[in-house]
Amino acid sequence: MKAHKKLDKQTFHAHLFDGMSVMVGGFMTCGTPERLIDWMLESGVKNLTVICNDAGYPEAGVGKLIAAGRVSTLIASHIGLNPIAGSMMGAETLAVTLVPQGTLAEQIRAKGAGLGGILTPTGLHTPAEAGKSRLEVDGKPYILERPIGADIALIKAREADQYGNLNYAKTARNFNPVMATAANLVFVEATCRSQAMDPETVITPHVLVDYILTEVSDGR
Amino acid sequence: MDAKTIIAKRIARELHDGDLVNLGIGLPTWVANHIDPAITVHLQSENGLIGLGPSPDPKDADPDLTNAGGQPVTLQAGGMYFDSVTSFGIIRGGHVDVTVLGALEVDAEGSLASWIVPGKRVPGMGGAMDLVVGARKVIVATTHTNQGKPKIKTRCALPLTAYRQVNLIVTELAVLEVREDGLHLLELHPDTTLDTVRALTEAPLHVGTYTMMEG
Numbered sequence: 001m002k003a004h005k006k007l008d009k010q011t012f013h014a015h016l017f018d019g020m021s022v023m024v025g026g027f028m029t030c031g032t033p034e035r036l037i038d039w040m041l042e043s044g045v046k047n048l049t050v051i052c053n054d055a056g057y058p059e060a061g062v063g064k065l066i067a068a069g070r071v072s073t074l075i076a077s078h079i080g081l082n083p084i085a086g087s088m089m090g091a092e093t094l095a096v097t098l099v100p101q102g103t104l105a106e107q108i109r110a111k112g113a114g115l116g117g118i119l120t121p122t123g124l125h126t127p128a129e130a131g132k133s134r135l136e137v138d139g140k141p142y143i144l145e146r147p148i149g150a151d152i153a154l155i156k157a158r159e160a161d162q163y164g165n166l167n168y169a170k171t172a173r174n175f176n177p178v179m180a181t182a183a184n185l186v187f188v189e190a191t192c193r194s195q196a197m198d199p200e201t202v203i204t205p206h207v208l209v210d211y212i213l214t215e216v217s218d219g220r
Numbered sequence: 221m222d223a224k225t226i227i228a229k230r231i232a233r234e235l236h237d238g239d240l241v242n243l244g245i246g247l248p249t250w251v252a253n254h255i256d257p258a259i260t261v262h263l264q265s266e267n268g269l270i271g272l273g274p275s276p277d278p279k280d281a282d283p284d285l286t287n288a289g290g291q292p293v294t295l296q297a298g299g300m301y302f303d304s305v306t307s308f309g310i311i312r313g314g315h316v317d318v319t320v321l322g323a324l325e326v327d328a329e330g331s332l333a334s335w336i337v338p339g340k341r342v343p344g345m346g347g348a349m350d351l352v353v354g355a356r357k358v359i360v361a362t363t364h365t366n367q368g369k370p371k372i373k374t375r376c377a378l379p380l381t382a383y384r385q386v387n388l389i390v391t392e393l394a395v396l397e398v399r400e401d402g403l404h405l406l407e408l409h410p411d412t413t414l415d416t417v418r419a420l421t422e423a424p425l426h427v428g429t430y431t432m433m434e435g
Binding site for chain 2: 027028029030031053054076077078079080081086089090096098100101102103105106109120121122123124125126127128158168169170171172173174175176177178203
């Protein structure tokens with residue numbers, strides 16, 4: 001692995017700052033990089049804006065950051081399995097923006113693909129439309145949804161090769177590949193590393209990846 | 221038969237060979253247990269797979285293989301994985317034949333409320349808004365009432381999941397089709413009466429010829 005792409009805790013902490021925005025891959029913590037989240041907790045960084053499919057569980061995924069009071073804003077499609085997030089939302093100690101799951105994926109894709117937004121019929125006539133523009137194309141109404149990016153993305157991969165190419169495990173893929181396109185810096189936690197992946201099996205090209213922590217490395 | 225089984229069995233009959241189907245969490249999941257073994261239905265889980273199989277033995281559970289509720293699942297032969305962008309492209313792009321989901325309220329215009337009770341319960345919409353807008357056929361699986369109160373209304377009072385997208389409502393008492401002019405009774409359960417269903421439905425019912433649901 002190229003030296004500049006291998007991640008240690010000190011390097012990771014040097015990139016964190018209060019008030020930053022963080023995209024975290026995973027779906028109900030399946031495909032969430034738990035070690036990188038633990039390192040974030042240890043750093044003490046706070047006032048975070050977290051973009052994630054859901055709020056995880058109170059003791060897993062981004063739920064750990066929420067429970068520790070490090071998150072001020074959460075953008076997610078679902079928080080129902082994390083009662084702490086629900087009560088913090090009620091107490092207004094956590095601002096939660098709920099976004100339809102497919103819209104969230106497309107907003108992140110738009111950022112990563114250099115688009116000015118996307119038009120979706122999802123959410124018309126619902127609270128998801130509040131404060132947004134409605135546009136008609138060929139006589140059909142759509143909501144204009146803006147791009148979502150972040151300062152950093154935390155990605156969980158199955159395999160990373162020495163160049164930084166990535167693939168993913170089963171349904172642990174979910175939001176990880178698209179989030180790897182939409183952040184200024186992309187940190188990857190990979191289960192295993194290899195010399196070189198079959199180019200046909202690469203899901204995320206190495207040019208999108210900045211730092212990799214593998215479970216076999218001495219990153220701890 | 222209990223209400224859940226009546227509803228799940230009836231909805232399973234709406235599925236056709238080769239259909240791509242998304243079953244919501246809870247009662248809709250039960251539909252999978254009643255699909256005719258003579259047909260092949262491809263089940264999608266919106267977190268990123270098609271070819272959803274039965275739950276594994278706990279000892280065989282793979283933490284990297286879950287459904288949209290986060291529960292361990294299996295993949296059937298021919299199944300595959302994809303990312304969330306592809307998953308919702310399939311959903312929004314009209315490639316899902318049938319989606320089945322629950323309701324807090326559903327109305328005579330085919331609008332659905334299923335994701336929020338303001339001030340009480342705010343779990344979020346997850347993928348439901350995309351599924352209801354994108355699927356070719358939207359079936360609501362719900363008990364006819366909640367603690368005796370009608371869930372089928374002239375207009376939903378709760379914030380919507382989607383406006384005018386529901387095609388069929390299946391309860392333990394009746395099967396109702398949503399048409400331009402409102403709700404039409406297609407089937408009635410033999411253990412109830414038309415008057416009872418009318419009394420427990422807070423919307424006008426069009427009643428022409430109808431058949432009896434399987435007891």
